Amino acid sequence: MARFRHLATAFVLTLALAAGSARAEAFLSAYEDLPLPPGLTEAVGSGVSFDSPSGRIVEAYAHGTAKVADIFKFYAATLPQLGWARESDRVYRREAEVLRLEATHDRAGTTLRFTISPE
Numbered sequence: 001m002a003r004f005r006h007l008a009t010a011f012v013l014t015l016a017l018a019a020g021s022a023r024a025e026a027f028l029s030a031y032e033d034l035p036l037p038p039g040l041t042e043a044v045g046s047g048v049s050f051d052s053p054s055g056r057i058v059e060a061y062a063h064g065t066a067k068v069a070d071i072f073k074f075y076a077a078t079l080p081q082l083g084w085a086r087e088s089d090r091v092y093r094r095e096a097e098v099l100r101l102e103a104t105h106d107r108a109g110t111t112l113r114f115t116i117s118p119e
Contacts, residue, residue, distance in 0.1 A: 030060045031116060033082055034099075037074035039066030040112060047114075055096055055118030062112045068103045071112060075101060093119070 028034045028042055030049040036042060040062040047060035072089040084092035084099060092099040102113040 028060050028062075028114065031058050031114070034114065034116075035074075035078055035082075036062055037066055037071050040064035040071070040110070043111075052118070056116065057118070058114065058116040060114045062114070064109055066110050066112075068105050068110060071103055071110070072101070 026036045026042065028036065029044065030047050041064055043061040043063050047058065049056070049058045049060070051057075075092070076086060076089065079092050079099070080086060082094070084094045086092055090101045092101075096119050097116055098119055100115040100117075102115070104111050104113075
């Protein structure tokens with residue numbers, strides 16, 4: 001039931017983003033309803049995802065040209081629509097999961113690390 005709710009929420013978010021200024025260009029393959037901001041693409045095969053007795057654990061990466069400040073603005077605008085409660089620019093909670101965002105920028109571009117774990 002929770003999976004259906006997340007998929008329905010992702011669909012609604014996709015429609016809302018299509019009409020708004022912040023647009024998700026894609027979603028993480030390791031976590032079906034976590035959008036990627038414009039300017040980032042998933043580093044497929046660089047992360048891990050598995051279920052543990054206490055909940056799902058996901059680590060994924062995205063890389064691109066997006067500015068770090070724009071990434072955090074994008075998630076502040078979109079994640080609450082998916083049911084994530086914002087604790088800070090980098091930490092969100094939904095049900096029994098915690099999402100942590102870590103962004104770094106260097107000459108090669110911006111890398112965003114997603115970590116989802118049980119509380």
